[in-house]
Amino acid sequence: MEKHNNGSSTGTLYVVGTGPGSAENMTVAAINALKMSDIIIGYKTYLELIPEFLEGKEVISSEMMKEVDRCGKALEYADLGKTIALVCGGDPGIYAMAGLVFEMAQKAKNSCKIEILPGLAAINSCAARLGAPLMHDFAAVSLSDLLTPWLLIEKRLEAVAMADFVTAIYNPKSKKRTEQIVRAREIFLKHRSPETVVGIVTAATRENEKIIVTTLKELLENEIGMQSTVIIGNSQTYRWNDLMITPRGYSDKYQI
Amino acid sequence: MEKHNNGSSTGTLYVVGTGPGSAENMTVAAINALKMSDIIIGYKTYLELIPEFLEGKEVISSEMMKEVDRCGKALEYADLGKTIALVCGGDPGIYAMAGLVFEMAQKAKNSCKIEILPGLAAINSCAARLGAPLMHDFAAVSLSDLLTPWLLIEKRLEAVAMADFVTAIYNPKSKKRTEQIVRAREIFLKHRSPETVVGIVTAATRENEKIIVTTLKELLENEIGMQSTVIIGNSQTYRWNDLMITPRGYSDKYQI
Numbered sequence: 373m374e375k376h377n378n379g380s381s382t383g384t385l386y387v388v389g390t391g392p393g394s395a396e397n398m399t400v401a402a403i404n405a406l407k408m409s410d411i412i413i414g415y416k417t418y419l420e421l422i423p424e425f426l427e428g429k430e431v432i433s434s435e436m437m438k439e440v441d442r443c444g445k446a447l448e449y450a451d452l453g454k455t456i457a458l459v460c461g462g463d464p465g466i467y468a469m470a471g472l473v474f475e476m477a478q479k480a481k482n483s484c485k486i487e488i489l490p491g492l493a494a495i496n497s498c499a500a501r502l503g504a505p506l507m508h509d510f511a512a513v514s515l516s517d518l519l520t521p522w523l524l525i526e527k528r529l530e531a532v533a534m535a536d537f538v539t540a541i542y543n544p545k546s547k548k549r550t551e552q553i554v555r556a557r558e559i560f561l562k563h564r565s566p567e568t569v570v571g572i573v574t575a576a577t578r579e580n581e582k583i584i585v586t587t588l589k590e591l592l593e594n595e596i597g598m599q600s601t602v603i604i605g606n607s608q609t610y611r612w613n614d615l616m617i618t619p620r621g622y623s624d625k626y627q628i
Numbered sequence: 629m630e631k632h633n634n635g636s637s638t639g640t641l642y643v644v645g646t647g648p649g650s651a652e653n654m655t656v657a658a659i660n661a662l663k664m665s666d667i668i669i670g671y672k673t674y675l676e677l678i679p680e681f682l683e684g685k686e687v688i689s690s691e692m693m694k695e696v697d698r699c700g701k702a703l704e705y706a707d708l709g710k711t712i713a714l715v716c717g718g719d720p721g722i723y724a725m726a727g728l729v730f731e732m733a734q735k736a737k738n739s740c741k742i743e744i745l746p747g748l749a750a751i752n753s754c755a756a757r758l759g760a761p762l763m764h765d766f767a768a769v770s771l772s773d774l775l776t777p778w779l780l781i782e783k784r785l786e787a788v789a790m791a792d793f794v795t796a797i798y799n800p801k802s803k804k805r806t807e808q809i810v811r812a813r814e815i816f817l818k819h820r821s822p823e824t825v826v827g828i829v830t831a832a833t834r835e836n837e838k839i840i841v842t843t844l845k846e847l848l849e850n851e852i853g854m855q856s857t858v859i860i861g862n863s864q865t866y867r868w869n870d871l872m873i874t875p876r877g878y879s880d881k882y883q884i
Contacts, residue, residue: 396657399647399748403656463752464760467876471760474873488756490748492655496719500744504720504727508776509784511767511793519877520764524792528765531791535784537767617730620723621775 383450389491393421414459450484463493498573503615515552639706645747649677670715706740719749754829759871771808
């Protein structure tokens with residue numbers, strides 16, 4: 373892919389999506405970007421999932437919530453002419469760091485080249501592990517109200533519940549935030565049957581992966597954590613064996 | 629990844645996402661699935677993008693709209709004990725063939741193993757080429773009314789326009805379907821400023837790639853075709869150089 377933001381610096385910042393967290397589930401382009409980089413910067417947990425790409429590199433790892441620091445360092449080193457990989461779990465463009473990189477580069481007038489290497493987001497990998505839950509019109513909503521007013525999140529949940537979207541819930545629950553998923557379920561129950569199929573995927577494709585297919589009624593009786601994505605089916609979604617399947621059509625125009 | 633639907637047949641059907649259309653943008657797991665397969669089945673246009681994986685394989689390619697035939701053949705051969713790759717452009721789970729495969733396997737009582745290998749969907753690769761247009765809550769809506777009643781599509785557009793979702797429009801326009809994007813724009817203009825930033829990505833990452841950053845007002849003055857995805861920004865999305873950026877926060881809790 374071509375690079376964005378052609379500036380005067382000879383450095384390059386690759387914003388690299390590592391997908392659910394292993395070399396196998398990364399794209400060839402993302403792997404190549406890591407190999408070409410002098411310095412690899414990322415959140416500790418994501419870097420630990422790809423140890424084979426860190427050997428012989430300068431590695432700057434940091435804790436969660438230090439996104440602004442990580443972005444700032446990545447841009448600073450790239451401006452000095454280095455080739456940097458800023459690692460994001462999932463896809464940099466979906467609830468990750470692509471936006472912050474551009475926001476900061478604009479304010480700091482950085483002149484390095486910036487290239488986004490997309491990866492499999494939770495929405496891609498969790499769907500594949502559940503069978504075929506998306507398949508039709510869908511929405512993604514994060515329940516984290518750290519940077520978004522809760523009233524806007526409720527308005528969005530209400531809108532997509534009412535219009536029968538398959539809905540992927542990002543950041544459903546953390547140790548401190550436990551009430552948002554309770555409220556989200558209430559909103560969906562106003563518009564959808566308690567028997568609506570719901571999938572919960574925790575740590576997709578990793579060693580500790582856990583896949584649950586349940587219903588809106590029983591959603592809260594299941595384990596939901598920091599590594600979970602919740603996918604609420606639409607009115608047509610059904611369960612078959614251990615799978616969650618949304619038919620592609622509302623009509624029966626094709627015969628199968 | 630583990631396989632779904634453990635049956636009595638020794639055959640395996642891999643449903644493989646090839647992403648925007650080159651080996652570089654596929655995952656290692658998807659490439660490996662193609663290599664392990666005896667027979668590769670897919671829509672002609674997608675197979676032509678990955679010639680290096682077809683050598684020495686039995687290849688069954690077919691025209692568009694023959695999805696049911698392709699799925700049926702893939703399941704039939706897998707049931708006979710073969711290893712089959714059914715190729716989808718993008719991600720099999722997003723407006724592609726994962727759902728149809730399970731729907732048909734269920735009805736025909738197929739007993740082969742089925743594994744979905746996710747790929748970069750248009751939503752991932754087009755976003756990366758535009759900069760960072762998603763970043764916040766987003767929805768995907770297809771304007772094709774072949775299998776979905778148009779009134780439901782309108783209801784969905786209305787819902788996500790009203791609730792300020794970044795919205796990715798799949799299948800915005802074809803030679804025969806030209807009025808749906810006109811109506812979609814009208815619906816968004818009821819809820820969003822004419823200056824709302826809109827991205828149009830055609831043939832992302834391919835030789836004939838075309839990237840346009842425009843506004844809701846001027847959307848229809850631009851070329852939109854069968855290979856285009858349209859991404860409508862939310863109220864906070866802005867343009868910077870040739871990029872489309874949605875800030876990650878509605879509040880200013882973090883200092884950059």
